[in-house]
Amino acid sequence: MERKNMIIIGVIVVIIAIIGIVFATGALNNKNQISTPFDTEFMSGAFAGNAEKANTxxxxxxxxxxxxxxxxxxxxxxxxxxxLMEIYQLQGVKGPEHRSFNGNNWNIYFGEAVPSVNNTTNVTSNESMGIVICECQKESQGYIIHIIFADLKKVNFTLNTFGDSYVNFVEPLLKTVNLKQSSNVPALHDQYGMSQADFQKQMDMVHQIKAGNYSALQQGT
Structure with a gap:
């Protein structure tokens, strides 16, 4: 009888050890087992899932x-x-939520969009897409990650950071991101085809509108 009890105890110990290994290696988390590392001139990290790079x-x-x-x-x-995020907010983007990973303070915004005809995402319908925008401003350089979910319903997208889309894809990415300081960083006013002075005037108007002065919008037209 004593020998039988020892065998049972031994089996239980082995099972517990196996469970510990499974949890430690993440073997039970088979939804996003694949991790795709990336490295650009300004940012490196890893995506949860198998992500292929597009030519740019x-x-x-x-x-x-x-x-x-x-x-x-x-x-x-x-x-x-x-x-840029202040402009996005005027266009209806919601947020931000604030999260910090690896010494980077991220502002996380949420929105929806209808895919265009030449959209590069894998979209087969005109249903709304869910968009999460992660933004981090350093002293002289800002970083932005647009994460676009082609099917809003499948990812259980809600306007907070605790939906499936955030837990399964956004946070795992942000936990791995390393931001690099670059030379000749693109100027935002150049992206809008404006001079620095004209862009600043537009931003002054944005600030007035955000403060509730909607007459600034008429003055700017």
Missing amino acids: NESYVASFTDNEHNVTYNLTTVDNSSA
Whole structure:
């Protein structure tokens, strides 16, 4: 009888050890087992899932697509990402939520969009896409990650950072991101085809509108 009990105890110990190994290696998390590392001139890290890089002509723009989960990642850097997000907010983007990983303070925004005809994402209908925008402004350089979910319903997208889309794709990415300081960072006013002075006038108007002075919008037209 004592020998039988020892055998049972031994089996239980082995089972517990196996369970410990499974959890330690993440073997039970088979949804996003594949991890795709990336390295650009301004940012490196890893995506949760198998993401393929798209060809781009700009050194400060990179795009990756995870066809299995219908997720597209667009990475970019500019001198003033905070100003860009203020413009996005006027266009209806919600947020931000704030998260910090690896010494990087991220502002996380949420929105929806209807795919265009020439969209690079894997979209087969005109249904709305879910978009998560992660932005981090350093002293002289800002970083932006647009994460586009082609099917809004499948990812259980809600306007907060605790939906499936955030847990399964956004946070795992941000935990791996390393931001690089670049030379000749693209200027945001150049991206809008404006001089620095004209762009500043537009930003002054944005600030007035955000403060509730909607007459500034009429003055700017």
